[in-house]
Amino acid sequence: MLVDVVAAGGALILSGAGLSTESGIPDYRGPTGLARRNGASGVSGSTPMTYQVFTGGAGARRRYWARSHLGWRHIARAVPNDGHRAVAGLSRRGLLAGVITQNVDGLHQAADPVTGRAEVIELHGSLHRVLCLSCGQRTARSDLDRRLAAANPGWDPGSVPVNPDGDAALDDEAVASFRVADCAACGGVLKPDVVFFGENVPPARTRACYDLVEAASALVVLGSSLTVMSGLRYVRHAARLGRPVVIVNQGATRGDAYAAATLDAPLGQTLTALVAAL
Ligand SMILES: [Zn+2]
DSSP, X not given: OHHHHHHTSOEEEEEOXXXXXXXXXXXXXXXXXXXXXXXXXXXXXXXXXXXXXXXXXXXXXXXXXXXXXXXXHHXXXXXOOHHHHHHHHHHHTTOEEEEEEOOOSOHHHHHOOOTTSSOEEETTEEEEEEEETTTOOEEEHHHHXXXXXXXXXXXXXXXXXXXXXXXXXOOHHHHHTOOOOOOTTTOOOEEEEEOOBTSOOOHHHHHHHXXXXXXXXXXXXXXXXXXXXXXXXXXXXXXXXXXXEEEEOSSOOTTGGGOSEEEOSOXXXXXXXXXXXX
């Protein structure tokens, strides 16, 4: 079913955290669909940052940026895996209508940096960019990384667990001694250019994704448990339009009832075999 749907051309990919786990970026929901960060991964007592908490106070932002400063090193050195390379291969062959990714790690683009191929929409934004909440300027995270490093000489709490959103576990003492950087242009509050929990995907981006679903011949979900509505709604939309939905994920997903076929299998191996079978 997966081979047939992709070989026919015009398939739209919807990818999630499961596609990046083989790049060493942990899937915090995992095969059970449960949040591992509540203890099981060693990242105890940590819940995802919400937009309301982030914008609500300087203390919360200091905590976020301190943890994220550590997490960024992990994200920045992650490289695409067999799954990303397979998707890039499908794109090069002209078989894809596009890629919608829920991941904020930039690994689809890293696997296929040449522009003009299948469009990649970063549904939840990207950790590779930073947004000023005052002037709206977007800048490279690598620039902010240099500024944060310069503002915090010698600050290094050592090796700590990292979540898929680039967050890292860190004790209060290390957070308290961290210095945050503001917008270099206007002094405003900086936020990673990602959609936090409690924040909506920008409407134009949502519409662009619906357009891709409508133009596609099929929807192929790769490595997402579809727990959040921001991804699940495209599965529902495809099913409503009569487009076949194929889901490849380790573990059950919230979209399984809409799928023409589901495949519970490792992503890298499955997608490499898919490309070989075409
Ligand atoms: Zn600014």
